[in-house]
Amino acid sequence: MRLILLGPPGAGKGTQAQRLVERHEIVQLSTGDMLRAAVAAGTEIGLKAKAIMDAGELVPDDIVVGIIRDRIEKADARKGFILDGFPRTVGQAEALDRMLKEKGLKLDAVIEIRVDEGILLSRIEKRAGETPGGPRADDNAEALKKRLEVYKQQTAPLVDYFRSKGLLKTVDGMKGIEEVSRSIEDALGVGNAAAKG
Numbered sequence: 124m125r126l127i128l129l130g131p132p133g134a135g136k137g138t139q140a141q142r143l144v145e146r147h148e149i150v151q152l153s154t155g156d157m158l159r160a161a162v163a164a165g166t167e168i169g170l171k172a173k174a175i176m177d178a179g180e181l182v183p184d185d186i187v188v189g190i191i192r193d194r195i196e197k198a199d200a201r202k203g204f205i206l207d208g209f210p211r212t213v214g215q216a217e218a219l220d221r222m223l224k225e226k227g228l229k230l231d232a233v234i235e236i237r238v239d240e241g242i243l244l245s246r247i248e249k250r251a252g253e254t255p256g257g258p259r260a261d262d263n264a265e266a267l268k269k270r271l272e273v274y275k276q277q278t279a280p281l282v283d284y285f286r287s288k289g290l291l292k293t294v295d296g297m298k299g300i301e302e303v304s305r306s307i308e309d310a311l312g313v314g315n316a317a318a319k320g
């Protein structure tokens with residue numbers, strides 16, 4: 124199964140991705156996590172990305188597209204994957220389309236976790252206070268606002284993009300974690316797998 128999780132910062136993509144990983148034999152590919160690892164390791168990409176991420180802006184498409192291209196070729200991604208935080212622009216989505224076509228692969232669904240904008244800031248601010256090892260460098264109010272703005276401008280258009288391809292499934296992200304998780308399994312038509320977990 125190959126999925127995309129779409130939703131603004133704080134929508135719960137990471138949490139739901141982990142649940143999907145546990146239930147289905149697929150890996151979670153989070154460009155945010157991969158970029159943070161690159162920053163921590165001090166690689167060339169990490170050095171380029173750090174200031175951009177701290178400011179809540181988007182890392183250039185060619186960098187993240189390159190990261191994803193390398194990653195989906197690894198053996199553990201063969202059974203399927205969930206893209207979390209990618210694509211984030213129409214350009215990235217088009218690059219992904221081309222990449223999958225080249226490999227003869229197809230997406231099964233794009234899950235949009237829809238959340239009321241008003242509560243996002245409070246959710247994310249709470250997360251900033253709870254993260255072990257201190258808050259993420261980009262979890263400050265200013266960068267968060269910027270990330271929401273960037274989402275609205277550059278990523279939200281992907282909702283229509285994937286709807287027009289017949290791939291979009293929207294779930295209500297305002298519900299509790301369990302309920303959101305159930306809606307996702309229902310949307311995927313794998314209710315039995317959900318009952319196992």
Ligand code: ADP
Nearest residue numbers: 132154155175176179180181182187208209211
């Ligand atoms: P969030 O918690 O907002 O969902 P992520 O952990 O997915 O954030 O990403 C953190 C930061 O990493 C983003 O604000 C952005 O700077 C960078 N980033 C992650 N994924 C992408 C991407 N697909 N394209 C461009 N930049 C990205």
